[in-house]
Amino acid sequence: MSELPGDLIYTSEHEWLRREDDGSVTIGITDHAQTALGDLVYVEMPETGQTLERGGDMAVVESVKAASDVLAPIAASVVAVNEELADDPEKMNVDPYGAGWIVRLRPSDGVDETEFLTPDAYQSLIDAADG
Amino acid sequence: MGSKTPLYDKHIEAGARIVDFGGWDMPLHYGSQKQEHHAVRNNAGVFDVSHMTIVDLRGERVREFLRHLLANDVAKLRQAGEALYTCMLNAAGGVIDDLIVYFFGELRYRLIVNAATRDKDLAWIERCAESYGVEINERAELAMIAVQGPRARELAASGIGSEWREQALALKSFTGMEAGELFVARTGYTGEDGWEIVMPAASAAAIWDRLLAAGVEPCGLGARDTLRLEAAMNLYGSDMDESVSPLEAGLGWTVAWDPEDRNFNGRAALEQIRKNPGRRRFVGLLLEDxxxxxxxxxxxxxxxxxxxxxxxxxxxxxGRSIALARVAAGNCSRAKVDVRGKMLEVRIVKTPFVRNGQVRIEL
Structure with missing residues (x-):
């Protein structure tokens, strides 16, 4: 059973977003995603300052099994990437909502909450997938 | 829903993530693939390999048949229990499957072939056997596990009847023996010491439980793949198939050329490939980026x-990325690999990467 923090919003692509006080948005993959991917061994990061299109390439996470694209959930520029994942990508397995964060973005047009999933809605999505 | 091995319930009990593998519901891992990998390199792990196909052959002309069917030569097998790794080739020298053949007696041999290739293997063996009068008996009622790691034999020994234990512990590499209802062989697919044990399906769960109680970790197909990759052991369907000869898959050492008059399937084609200095080579790669x-x-x-x-x-x-690759002839020691559009530096290295817990290449 995945634990799902109530203060985050989610995407159907198994990413989470946290709106920070300074207007930036922190993004990572959900506990459900890291469980499905298995032990993570590498993450390919965007450059700081890079501009991302919504739905465009943002990062690639590689597990022992396979490589998976992490797409940008919003149009934004990259404020920071989690450098610690370079040496310790397993942080995404161990603490996906905390130390395993992937990037921090500055939204180009703000974040429209209605386009994302509430914790309950995301929970329903993964429950349905687990069937 | 795929086929289930006699150990399926044990996998669920141990928290396995189940995946389809060649029509079988098999454990991918039981929580952490990396941890299972390290357990085999440092201690002991157990894999359910009951999905593999066991075929017993019997007949007056079975030896003659196998000397025709297989690219390695079963004439090398003289003592009961001795085993040989070999390819089974088509007329073009392509690999139909790789397998282990065990010598049980002059009239009796066992083949263990891959699960995903079961149907075509059996069809091919039956077709080739027609004129030899060989009796072919698939042993689907048997289960099979692989106990692997530096402490595997020591921890698994309690599962062998006491009257056979000493003899089992004394088995040399690539030999096996019957131990009551079990068949125990010092073989594996991880680059570590260990046993593969064939048993009646009804005994599998109890033996599995005993191994776990002894401290052997359950390991899934995920760890099996990273272990065999480090050991540079080929995977059928990935490293070779019917379009590739063993000479271009790093398996030239498994082809028995002598005696020259042994006319095994694929020999004529293989002789031509052997003469071609431009044939591709099969190498190990170490990613430097x-x-x-x-x-x-x-x-x-x-x-x-x-x-x-x-x-x-x-x-x-x-803690690095490695690969097996088929590349053009030559002696170049560096290359680049196109990883999603980026050209990354790799070093061409002599395999295996890891054997018996030790890294065998320069990092």
């Missing part, structure tokens, strides 16, 4: 045709 090599990625060597990664991944033992 960060990232992960994966199968089907393009290998680029200056002034030569592109090659291809046949198996790639992350090596938990080295």
């Amino acid at each position: 960060r990232g992960v090599l994966r199968s089907h990625q393009r290998v680029v060597i200056d002034g030569a045709d592109d090659g291809e990664i046949t198996s790639g991944g992350y090596s938990p033992t080295m």
Whole structure:
């Protein structure tokens, strides 16, 4: 059973977003995603300052099994990437909502909450997938 | 829903993540693939390999038949229990499957072939056996486990009847013996010491429980793949198939050329490939940049045709990415690999990468 923090919003692509006080948005993959991917061994990061299109390439996470694209959930520029994942990508397995964060973005047009999933809605999505 | 081995309920009990593998519901891992990998390199792990196909052969002319069917020569097997790794080739010298053949007696042999190739293997064996009067008996009622790791035999020994235990512990590499209802062989697919044990399905759960109680870790197909990749052991369907000869898959050592008059399937084609100095070579790659090599990625060597990664991944033992690849002839020691559009540096290295817990290449 995945634990799902109530203060985050989610995407159907198994990413989470946290709106920070300074207007930036922190993004990572959900506990459900890291469980499905298995032990993570590498993450390919965007450059700081890079501009991302919504739905465009943002990062690639590689597990022992396979490589998976992490797409940008919003149009934004990259404020920071989690450098610690370079040496310790397993942080995404161990603490996906905390130390395993992937990037921090500055939204180009703000974040429209209605386009994302509430914790309950995301929970329903993964429950349905687990069937 | 796929086929289930006699140990399926044990996998669920141990928290396995189940995946389809060649029509079988098999454990991918039981929580952490990396941890299972390290357990085999440092201690002991157990794999359910009951999905593999066991075929017993019997007949007056069975030896003559196998000397025709297989590229390695069963004439090398003289003592009961001795085993041989070999390819089974088509007329073009392509690999139909790789397998282990056990010698049980002059009239009795056992083949253990891959699960995903079961149907075509059996059809081919039956067709080739027609004129030899060999009795072919698939043993689907048997289960099979692999106990692997530096402490595997020591921890698994309690599962062998006491009257056979000493003899089982004394087995040499690539030999096996019957131990009551079990067949125990010192073989495996991890690059570590250990046993593969064939048993009646009804005994499998109890033996599994005893191994886990002794401290052997359950390991899934995920760890099996990273372990065999580090040991540079070929995976059928990835590293070779019917379009590739063993000479271009790093398996030239398994072809018995002598005696010259042994006319095994594929020999004529293989002789031609052997004479061609331009045939592709099968090599190990070590990624020098960060990232992960994966199968089907393009290998680029200056002034030569592109090659291809046949198996790639992350090596938990080295903390680096490694691969097996088929590349153009030559003696070049460096190459680049196209990893999703980026050209990453790799070193061509002599395999295996890891054997018996030790890294065997320079990092």
